[in-house]
Amino acid sequence: MTKNFYVTTAIDYVNARPHIGHAFEKVLADALVRWHKAKGEKTWFLTGTDENAQKNARAAKEQGIPVKKFVDSNSKIFVELCKKLNVDYDRFIKTTEKEHKLNSQKIFKEIYDNGDIYKGEYEGLYCVGCEAFKTEKDLIDGKCPEHDIKPEWISEEAYFFKLSKYKDKLLKFIDSYIIPEQRKNEIVSRLKNEPLKDLCVSRTNLDWGIDSPIDKNFKIYVWFDALINYISGAEGNWPVDVHVIGKGINWFHSVIWPSILISADYDLPKKLLVHGYLNFQGKKISKSLGNVIDPIELVNKYGSDSVRYSLLRCSVFDDSDFSEELLKKRNNELADKLGNLILRISALAEKYGITKPVITLTLDDERKRLLRGSKLKIEVLDKKKNEYILRPKEGEGLKIEFGEVFPLILSYPSQFLEATISLIEKYLDNYEFDKALDEIFKFIDFCNGYTQEIRVWEHTEADRKILYQLIESIRKINPYLGIFIPETAKKIERIFKTDKIKKSEVLFKKI
RNA sequence: AGCGGGGUAGAGCAGUCUGGAGUGCUCGCGGGGCCCAUAACCCCGAGGUCGUGUGGUUCAAAUCCCACCCCCGCUACCA
DSSP: OOEHHHEOOOOOHHHHHHHHHHHHHHHHHHHHHHHHHHTOOEEEEEEEEEOHHHHHHHHHTTOEEEHHHHHHHHHHHHHHHHHTTTTSEEEEETTTTTHHHHHHHHHHHHHHTTTTTTEEEEEEEEEETTEEEEEEOBBBTBBBBTTTOOOOEEEEEEEOOOGGGGGHHHHHHHTTTTHHHHHHHHHHHHHHHOOOOOOOEEESSOOSOOSSSSOTTTOOHHHHHHHHHHHHHTTTTOOSEEEEEEEGGGHIIIIHHHHHHHHHTOOOOEEEEOOOEEEEETOOOOOOGGGOOOOHHHHHHHHHHHHHHHHHTTTTSEEEEEEEHHHHHHHHEEEEEIHHEEEEEEEEHHHEEEEEEEOOOOOOHHHHHHHHTTTEEEEEEETTTTTEEEETTTTTTOOOOSSTTHHHHHHHHHHHHHHHHHHHHHHHHHOOOOHHHHHHHHHHHHHHHHHHTTTTOOOOOHHHHHHHHHHHHHHEEEEHHHOOOOOHHHHHHTTTTSOOOOOOSSSSSOO
16 A cells, blocks of 8 residues: 655644644645645645643633633634635544554653663753743843743753764755755755754643653653654555745755654655745734734635635745735636636636537647747747747737638647646746746636637637637646635536536625 | 845745846736626726846846845754
């Protein structure tokens, strides 16, 4: 039995409601899974919530709710988010699950038995109010911002993981692991330029979390157990093919996680896809700035596909801006370009009928010459790799004389489609979903322009054949659309299922 | 501070590796066209000293080299 293509997202803290960044990550991972499904692969998609953190315990106490009850009810909101966004996971893991706890302890013990966990002294700034160690960055004017007191420098017994010994192995592994290049370079330069210290993997004096299997006085450091969720939720599909994470937790997934796996003698994950953050007017989205966007509300207001589309239009790797205004703009894009095309084409097809053209063509040299000579331009994609694409010539539209060039026009949408699809697939394989989506919409634009310039509504014999070509093209590109906007793709599929086409409903309402 | 990314039309971006008239895309703005369609769709136009040095190399620089300015990211227990 071969294992399924295994994709994960980060698991989310449940101390607050999901924000738009959570939605972004889940939708990215979902699109990746849908792409692999479209390629005919079997997939396994894991997402979930991280519930053992002290932060959750603290948030629950503040609200006067038992911790378990608190994390359960908040976890449900993340499940709801996935459902609303059509994020089609196979398994939703909660790290308070018994199985996961046992699994974390098992792996902790294995590493201990291998001699990679040892007892030492942890030194650091400790805030009595938080009952937690603080870093310099957590402090404002040297004080804990929550309790307004200076933390004390204390040292206590703790267990450490021998992270330092994996430096060379990591450098080798990382080379083919982290995507994109920029994020890889960050980690590589840190590994090369800074000493790699051992990692404290225990916490003491906590009443929430997973007990250390080797010393009852300690809990397992929450990061350690959180990472292990990927194994707990694998169900026979280990190793992970793609971890989808945000840039903020790159170090944990690039350095700590592989080290744990090497130490515990597990196969390593294949790829780490590090995405950027969504900002609001160039600023970080945060509660204190009051610019948190609730994705569930957005879906209720605008529909799943509009939200998915506007998220997937954002750059995968770089930070990008996001706002409700932008979402509205994107929604209108869907209505004007895609919605309009489907409606006008289906209306024309109902009114005049379609005829399957009998002429099939390939692009021989003569036709290539014609293409170059008249209404198309050849755009350079990558000079090095000798990749080109055919596009309508700017400023000329497609006013082609009928007659001997007619077979050429007739085959043109499918020729163009072929080039577009190979591009889309290239981008999808490179995790550049935004670019893939852009190509799809360039093709939608093309179809609108083509319809216009050929004046398909004049319903000649030729128009009926051209209409057929257009519909064939839509049918062929639709599965790619389904990766991004599955609900709409299903509707489009239904509309063009037979050759007896009825005028479609409005797919997207303009806002 | 160190390392990395970036500064191109009102906004957001390609283009830079491999130099060839500021070429292009999306949005916004102005004008026109079409009438199949959701005031949609199509075409044309305005708008740029390509961060600065009126720096170097070159017949030729957004692109290569140098200096400087500005923005952003990463810098480990923040899950």
